[in-house]
Amino acid sequence: MTSEEKKPNVSLVIPVYNDHEALLKALPISLNALAAICDKYEIIIAEDASTDGSQEYAARLANENPCIRHLHRDERGGRGSALAIAAEWALYDIYVYFDVDLATDISHLKTLISAIENGYDMATGSRLLPASIITRSGEREMKSRGYNYLVRTLLRSKLYDHQCGFKAFNRQKLCDILLKVQDTHWFWDTEVLVLGQQAGYNVCEIPVRWNEGKGTTVKQSDVFAMGGSILKLWWRMHGL
Numbered sequence: 025m026t027s028e029e030k031k032p033n034v035s036l037v038i039p040v041y042n043d044h045e046a047l048l049k050a051l052p053i054s055l056n057a058l059a060a061i062c063d064k065y066e067i068i069i070a071e072d073a074s075t076d077g078s079q080e081y082a083a084r085l086a087n088e089n090p091c092i093r094h095l096h097r098d099e100r101g102g103r104g105s106a107l108a109i110a111a112e113w114a115l116y117d118i119y120v121y122f123d124v125d126l127a128t129d130i131s132h133l134k135t136l137i138s139a140i141e142n143g144y145d146m147a148t149g150s151r152l153l154p155a156s157i158i159t160r161s162g163e164r165e166m167k168s169r170g171y172n173y174l175v176r177t178l179l180r181s182k183l184y185d186h187q188c189g190f191k192a193f194n195r196q197k198l199c200d201i202l203l204k205v206q207d208t209h210w211f212w213d214t215e216v217l218v219l220g221q222q223a224g225y226n227v228c229e230i231p232v233r234w235n236e237g238k239g240t241t242v243k244q245s246d247v248f249a250m251g252g253s254i255l256k257l258w259w260r261m262h263g264l
Contacts, residue, residue: 031063032141035114035195037121038069039103042076046124046237051085051092053130058091061134066115070095070106104212108202114195123189125237132232136192145197145225146217148183149190149232160236171250178258179218183229186214190232197225206260211253218257 036058040047051067058065069082071094079096086094095110111119118140122128128149139147151158152172158165168187175181191213198216201223207215221227 031061032118032137033064033116034058034062034066034118034120034137035110035116036065036067037107037110037114037119038067038124039106039110039121040069040071040074040078040082040124041100041103042074042078043124044074044077044081046126047078047081050124050126053126055089055091057130057133061137064116066091066093068093068095068110068113070110071097072103072106073097073100102208102212103210104205104215105208107212108205108208111193111195111198111202117195118192119195119198120192121189122191123237127234127237128188128190129233129235132190132230135230136190139228139230140192140194143226144228145194146220146227147192148185148217148227148229149188149234150183150185150229151188151232151234152184153229153231155231156234157232158234158236160234164236174251174254175214175218178254179214179261181218181221183217183221183227185229186217188232188234189213207253209249211250211257214250215253215257218261222261 036054038050054067069092071078071082082094086092095113107121118137120137132149136147136149150156172185175186201219204219205212205215217227
């Protein structure tokens, strides 16, 4: 990028729930990545009633670094709810979020942001495109492909991967549809992308390098709940 080219202004959100160790690693990497490609930027730590030290660590960093903001809730409201509140909180027009475990290679951040700069309303990393390079267990792979097949079939989405935690938005366009988004937890990502397509938004997927993290806060009960959420959204979309 030459000195004459305008750099973007970006609000990056990292949702956190009892992720202290992952946050210790993710924050310096995220700050360095943003500093390299942005003019103005902020990191919002959307911390959702953590009890493992994440709250205190985020609060301290927010006091020390003006580029870091701490969004805390005393009672857990869900990952999607935290991301929605952060969208209203954000200062800049390009809104980005990714998972604190950095499962998606941070090198894709510039491409993700550039998609919004170039006119897309939504951009999402995709683990299911031919050019993507992923490492994860066969069980999770099967569940992911089955889930995304249902979303494509029942909800008429044109996307291949709805749940990759690596997304960017035109912030105003995102806020315009948030009143229609009902889920507050893991299905939030899918609902936002499906409703965005229904509203006529320009959405793109980018292939990514992705490695399965050591742990996940997605429980088996969450998987079943997301299946039910697909059916509920189908009923809503058909006015039933």
